[in-house]
Amino acid sequence: MTIRKKGINQKSGVLPERVRVQFQMLQDGLNIQFDNKNLLYQAFTHSSYVNEHRRKQFTDNERLEFLGDAVLELSVSKYLFEKFPQMSEGELTKLRASIVCEPSLVIFANELNFGQYVLLGKGEELTGGRERPALLADVFESFVGALYLDQGLDIVVAFLERIVFPKVEVGAFSHVIDFKSQLQEMVQQSNNGILNYEIVDEKGPAHNRTFVSRVLLNDNELGIGHGKSKKEAEQRAAQCAMSILKKQGQEGD
Known part of the structure; x- marks a missing residue:
């Protein structure tokens, strides 16, 4: 057929x-x-x-x-x-x-x-x-x-x-995305100030630790992220911050 x-x-x-x-x-x-x-x-x-x-x-x-x-x-x-x-x-x-x-x-x-x-x-x-x-x-x-x-x-x-x-x-591939660099570039383009990252909490036993990081823009909290390492937590915080900045930009249009 x-x-x-x-x-x-x-x-x-x-x-x-x-x-x-x-x-x-x-x-x-x-x-x-x-x-x-x-x-x-x-x-x-x-x-x-x-x-x-x-x-x-x-x-x-x-x-x-x-x-x-x-x-x-x-x-x-x-x-x-x-x-x-x-x-x-x-x-x-x-x-x-x-x-x-x-x-x-x-x-x-x-x-x-x-x-x-x-x-x-x-x-x-x-x-x-x-x-x-x-x-x-x-x-x-x-x-x-x-x-x-x-x-x-x-x-x-x-x-x-x-x-x-x-x-x-939702960040399933965030391990290959450098959100921190992207956020830095975004901030530089708009001249919004200085970024800083802080580890604000650590949870769980030593073999299964979860870190909580926040990213600050001009000392104002812009995003929070969780991860199994400090680096991952910072990347997730940067991803959160990017979403917030994009949303603010859209609302301002």
């Missing part, structure tokens, strides 16, 4: 009804309905499944993975470019790499329970392929590629705004 959509020739075997029902449940849960269901099925089809069903003309997800990788990098790059205007090219590159690397993609895939939908060959299933990090990362990229082909870049970005970008907002 050959299905033509948006210039794509997609060969697919006929999946069992129970499998198609599972994929419908996945779409319902994501609030995304594919026009071309075969693209969705292909995104979750591992090469081992294709090898065991050669007569049914299934197509694996490797090409969609290739496309999804590029779409993901573009979407994340645009988001970071707009989100962090103070960041240098090197800092943006480092942050993007931490977001689209395999461990991060595995986290995204697991939160969506993508592993349970992957179509695997029996051998791959028996050896724990459904939980293999590389496989899960590939499936996430394949899904992004399939979604892009089916519904376009805006829908991909909307999907990432729900799954990926909020983690950046």
